[in-house]
Amino acid sequence: MDGETEVRRAARNELRKGAHAIKIMASGGVASPTDPIANLQFSEREMRAIVEEARFWGRYVMAHAYTAEAIGRCLECGVRSIEHGNLIDREAAELAASLDAFVVPTLVTYQAMEERGEEIGMSRVSLDKLRDVRKAGLQSLEYLKEARVKTGFGTDLFGDLQSEQARELSIRAEVESNVEVLRSATSVNAELLQMKGRLGCIREGALADLLIVDGNPLEDLGKLQQGARYITHIIKGGRVVGGSASGVSPAAG
Secondary structure: OOOHHHHHHHHHHHHHOOOOEEEEEOEOOOOOOOOOOOOEOOOHHHHHHHHHHHHHOOOEEEEEEEEHHHHHHHHHOOOOEEEEEEEOOHHHHHHHHHOOOEEEOOHHHHHHHHHHOOOOOOOHHHHHHHHHHHHOHHHHHHHHHHHOOEEOOOOOOOHHHHHHOOHHHHHHOOOOOHHHHHHHHHHHHHHHOOOEOOEOOOOOOOOOOEEEEOOOOOOOHHHHOOOOOOEEEEEEOOEEEEOOOOOOOOOOO
């Protein structure tokens, strides 16, 4: 897509189909073979057009962005959430905080891909880019925490690497407290998704999607990282649909 008219048309089309948000590629990617990490994508006019269309529908825009420059451009154009953000600097983090924006680190992605990238067929170019962004991951968390940025929780893992998702908890805990990590995955994510009061909380009128855990994740995040071993009940919409002590398999629920 090139030009304001084309991106408006594309955004409108996705919103008409029911998209709750629009995601744009605002910088180069690790897995993409032809664009360097520092590459800037979309002009400011194009980004502002996409943001405007999303706002018309009461939705928002999130952006794949790694570098501080790419992140700053997105935030100034009204993007609400930055995905990844490994190469953010202190100034860009402070800008995100001042604009009440979100950043969603996905640090386990790079650890898992570095360990298993060759196994799943990643190219040498992608593996080289991967190492550059992985090294900066924990520093990005430090900047976000210092600036008090609302930090969501995500992994960006799928396919053969999906089983690695829960490791994000312990990686994040190298910088954040356990309660901060859990808030990212619950109440902060609910606010990001525009579902505050319905997700990420226990209250009347909420969706009642809950996990009951044998142990206290505030003391040991490992309780959420060993498959279903410590998850005794999985509750969706107020109904028990699985869990090690529930007598119900997720498929049967």
